[in-house]
Amino acid sequence: MHLRFTDKELTTLVEMVSLAASVAMWNRKPGSEEGMAAFESLEQKILGKVKHSGQGEMIEFDESKQMHQITLEYQEGSYFQECYDEFRNELFWEEMVIRLADRDLARVIGKVAWEKLSEEQRRERTQDIEKRYWEEFTKNGIERVAVIFPPEEG
Incomplete structure (x- = not known):
């Protein structure tokens, strides 16, 4: 060909x-x-x-x-680098939002109950939480994100 x-x-x-x-x-x-x-x-x-x-x-x-x-x-x-950078950026924020929302849900219902949920059930139950995180990150980026170490870790 x-x-x-x-x-x-x-x-x-x-x-x-x-x-x-x-x-x-x-x-x-x-x-x-x-x-x-x-x-x-x-x-x-x-x-x-x-x-x-x-x-x-x-x-x-x-x-x-x-x-x-x-x-x-x-x-x-280049356009392809712009696309690649945007892909990585969106992937970062999406993963951050999903993981934080899942963490919050697991804290509320317990890890055992959380593990029994399907991915679809988790997304359904975390919609409002995810929306709140999206709004926060859209407005402030990671500016207000903080890591709190347990007392035994200093």
Whole structure:
């Protein structure tokens, strides 16, 4: 199969493949190695072809890793980096809200009762708590978050 791309389309393809590979690296689940290897292989194939075709000023070869990669200079203003940063940011806040809401629910109903609930039941019971945390973090970020250590830990 042969595909023809404009320079702009090729740049978009490079960004899409690199974004997909960056997100896939978050998968640490046992057995995901084969999928990750497939993503990396395709990314390397595309980056290598683009680099060697003379259109790859945004691509460099890292000798220590023996891999092609998008240059840091290009990444800084790129759309794919913006998407990746937004993904990580949203993931952080979502996990923070869910974990805090789950912690609060477990404190109210007890850990044993909490463990018996399905994920759907937990989300149903923590909707109001999650909403309160979302409002707090939207307004104040982590500015008012504090860790309280038990007295025995100082």
